[in-house]
Structures are given as C-alpha cells and as structure tokens.
Amino acid sequence: MHNSSGDARTVAAVIEVEDLAKSYRVFDKPEGLAASVKSLFHRPSRTVEALKGVSLTVGRGEFVALLGPNGAGKTTFLKLLSGIITPTRGTARVLGHVPWERADDFRRRFALVMGQKNQLWWDLPAAESFRLHREIYRIEPGRFERTRDELVDLLGVRKLVLQPVRDLSLGERMKLELVAALLHEPEVLFLDEPTIGLDVVAQHALHQFLAHIQVERRMTIVLTTHYMKDVAALCHRAIVITDGSILYDGSLDQIVDRFTTHKIVTLDLDGTPTAADFAHLGFPCEVRGPRVTLRIDRQRIADVLPEILRGRQVRDVSVEDVPLEEIVAALFRSGAAGAARAPAEARA
C-alpha cells in the first residue's frame, strides 16, 4: 500500500509524461474499381499524428480536465496512459510504472471509464459483472461488499444492480459502469467523456459523485469532456490540447485571465435605449429591448462603469467574465489556425 501520510501539500507526481507522441499509419481506401485494383499493389498511406510530443506532470489528488476539439488526441492520450497502446516516441510513468508494459501491479491501481464503451456484461445484471471484477482484482469479500454498497448508494442505483444491463437507460448504465470501475478503489481514474449523452440531472449527479469520491479517496483523476459545465464544477486545472499538442496547461481561473481582455457588462434600463447612446464609449455594444450588453476592457472597467451608470435609470446591472465556453472555443480555433500553418501530415 502506498504511504498516504505526510504533508498534504507535497505533490507527489502520479503521472509523468515526457515528449509523448503517437502516430498512426492509415491506408486510404480509394474509390472506384480501377483504383481499388491498383491499390492491391500499391496502397497509398499517410501518417496521422494523433499526439505530437506532450509533456506534463500530474500530482496525487489532482483533478485535471483535458479539453480539446474532436480529433485533438485526448482519447489517444488516455489510451497511452492506460497502456492500451504503445507510443511512437516519448516516455510516460503512471504510479511509477510504464503503462504499456501492462504490469499487473499497475493495472490493479487505476481504472479507465469510456463514455462510449460498455464494459459490463450486456445480457446479465451488473451484480454479475461486479462479482467478476472482485475476482479479477482480488478484492477481499468484506471490503468488496462495503465499497460496492457505498458506491451504489452514493449514486442511487441500488435497485438497478439486479436488472440485466441491456434493459437500463444510458445514464443508469453509466452510473453502474462507474461503480464497477471504482470497486477496486483505484488511485488513478481516467474518464473519457463520462457524461456524453446524459441529461442535465444525470450530469449533475455524476459531478457530485465524482467531486465527493475524489476528495474522500484523494484520487487522481484525468477527465476528458466537451461540456464546460463538467470542468467548471470539478477541475481546478485544465489542459487544452489541439491537434496533438498542448496549447494551455494551468488553472481554470487563469484561462480567463490570460485569454480574455474584457468583461461583459449587462444593464437593464428603464425606457428604450439605443446603441447610439453608448457609441461614444468606444466598446462593442448590443441592445435588445431594455437590455444593453457591453464588452469592456478589463483594465478600464472601474473608470467606465460609473460613467455608464451616471444619469440613467438602472434596474439591474451585472459584470461578468466571458463564458468559459467562449474562451475555450476561441482557444480551439487559435490552435486550428496554428495547425493550418504547420504541415499537419507527412505524406508517405
């Protein structure tokens, strides 16, 4: 067992990644019969660089979000860290092990949950899969039952354990997948889009559960998702990957500080304001009925706000940061622009 005593502030590195890269050789299937016959002799292939040299460290007990547009390399990264695939270049250590050596001692200590894939036996109740899990992970029976009951109650799925998995809804199944993954009390948990396809209520339940379990067990979690709500609710640290490279790695708050130059001021006024009333300020302005929205430079907000309010009948006012979604979307786009300049794929 690992040593969990000691100063909570010392961040022991649980995941250490250095220049990790993965490329795939893919063969294009040509259209048409003539081309197909020709491809029997010479198959045109190219190299897809799914991950282009990523370096990072994650400490024990961190909850990290991995963000990025479709095809950025997030799933590839998690597959490498789980030892499912072998990298083309670079090194990685998770809990002191090289993942793709697939040592049993390593595999007993982490779990991977993929939102689009089903790990439970389809035709049988989840309880059967749990039993198998107990045997595979050699969980001591008393401990197994305690953990299972705790997890099942936390997620409110006790009644579903005895129902064949194929009869469950997506959200219910996802919760049971999570229970299965956590039965052996992993120290590291990789989640690949766990909330995909879930409704708002189920998403919320999952967030609460993850937040709770992560603190309680001091688990290290890496999560990929496309929902900013997941991230804002759970993670302090966000890593943005686009096109196989890290674009940003830092706290969520700093994303806002670093990548936005302005705040959004919303006013609810008496009467019918027009855009012309605010034109002299020189900031982008949008008017909808009595509501005015202005984008104002962060540095100047203290000077400008009093000026705006002066002499107006204001019913309500709010000053907010640009929504996270918007910032991240801009980040994704800037990454894509960078990629367009560099040669993305080498012809072979």
Add this chain to the structure above:
Amino acid sequence: MARYFSIFLTFARACLVRDMTFRANFVLECLTSLGWMSMNLAFYLLVFQFTPEIGKGTGWTREPFFAFVATGLIINSIVQALFMPSAEELTEMVRTGGLDGVLVQPLDAQFLLSMHRVDFSSFANGLVGVGLLGWAVSRMDHTPPATAWLLYPFLILCGVAILYALVIMLAAATILLGRNQSLYDFWFYLTNFSRYPAEIYAGPWGGPLRALCTFVIPILLVVNVPARVIALPLEGQAWGLVWLAVTAAMASLVVSRIVFQTALAKYRSASS
C-alpha cells in the same frame, strides 16, 4: 492458478445463466449441431457399404474408423465449446475497441480473450462422441490395452492444445489486421485436414501435404494420434507419434503465446 480457475468458473456460470435465459435458442443450437453431425455419420456409414477399409492395409475398417470419428468429435467439441466463441467475439472486440477494456485489467489478456465465453451447446457433440467411442471400441476386433486408455485422455489434451494454439494465432492475426473474417474460413479449411486418417494423404502430392500438416502446422496429429492409440495396436511407430504429438503441443503453445504477445503490443485500438 486457483484464481484463474475461479475466474473461468465465473465466466462459465455467466454463460450458463445467459444460455438459460435464452433457452429456446440454446436447444436450437444443440439440435443444429447434432443434426449436422448425424448427417456426417450417415455419410461415413454409406462409404463403408462400398469399401471394407479406408486405404488397403491401413487398419481403418469400420469400427476403428468410427472410433477415429468419435475422437474427432470429442476434441472438436471441447475446442468449439471453450475457445471458438471467444475467438469469434474477438473480431468484434477489435473492431469496436472492446478489447481496450480487457487490456486495462490485471489479468493475462490471452486467458481472458480465449476463455471468456463458453458455448455449452457444443458439448452435446462431445457426449455423442463419447457414446460413439464406447460403441465402436466394444465392437472392434482389437481390445485397447490399459496403457492406451491412460494415454488417450492425455493425447486428447495435446490435440486440444494444438487446436487452441491455432485459434490463438488466428486471434493474433485479428488483432494485427483489425478485422478478420477470411481467417476463420481458413480455420475451417485447416481443421478439415484433421478429420481423416493420415494414411489417406499418400502419393506424389499427398506425401508432402502430410509432412506439411505434421511438422509445420501439426494439424494431422490432433485427432490421428489419440485415435490411433485407442483403435489400432500400440506398437513401434505409434510411440513415435505419441512423442511427436506431445512435442508439437508444447511447441505450438509456446509459439502461439509469443505471436499473441507481439500482436497485443502492436494493437492499434479503434478510434472512438
């Protein structure tokens, strides 16, 4: 070891529960395979109406030949029940990326992939095989000695091991190629060679074929060696075959293990 056995039992139990849930399907599967087998047996009976012996002087007269067929049924039913369903499912797992989930578990992947499904309906053929063997042996001119009865189950195991190694190689090819239907047809053609006594492979092209299927892909040893031990006198040449079968079984297991591990290291994992 004990852990692996208990995991296997858990798999077997789960498959039994599943089979019992879809009972009608289970009965139908038993009937289909029994029907197919009886048609084969009827065909052999027909053949023996025209000839007293398969190949002159080989000793494969009617009863010994049916002991041969029974041995084939037993071995094939074990392989069909224990390994084939898992191997067939592997194709699907590679295509959909379901294999990912297996690779993260602290368990030997080859074990999990080759044993996680048991097809109980295939045992039906094996039971018929045992019955047929009893019938054939009791009516043979030659009475097998005690040594033959001791060797027989062991050589059956060797035969199963050789076929298992072949399944594992095909599974490895599935992992490397990403998808693999033709290779299971390949399996069918190959095992076809094991269905008849080795003596029928004679002549200018039969001889080399026999050598190939004995020493390179030892498919001819699978049924022939145990069947010969029980059905024909245990003398001179038979002992050489016994050693050959044991060596071939060991070598196949080792080689298939190496090939499978290499394939796993090269696994690409379907994108999702």
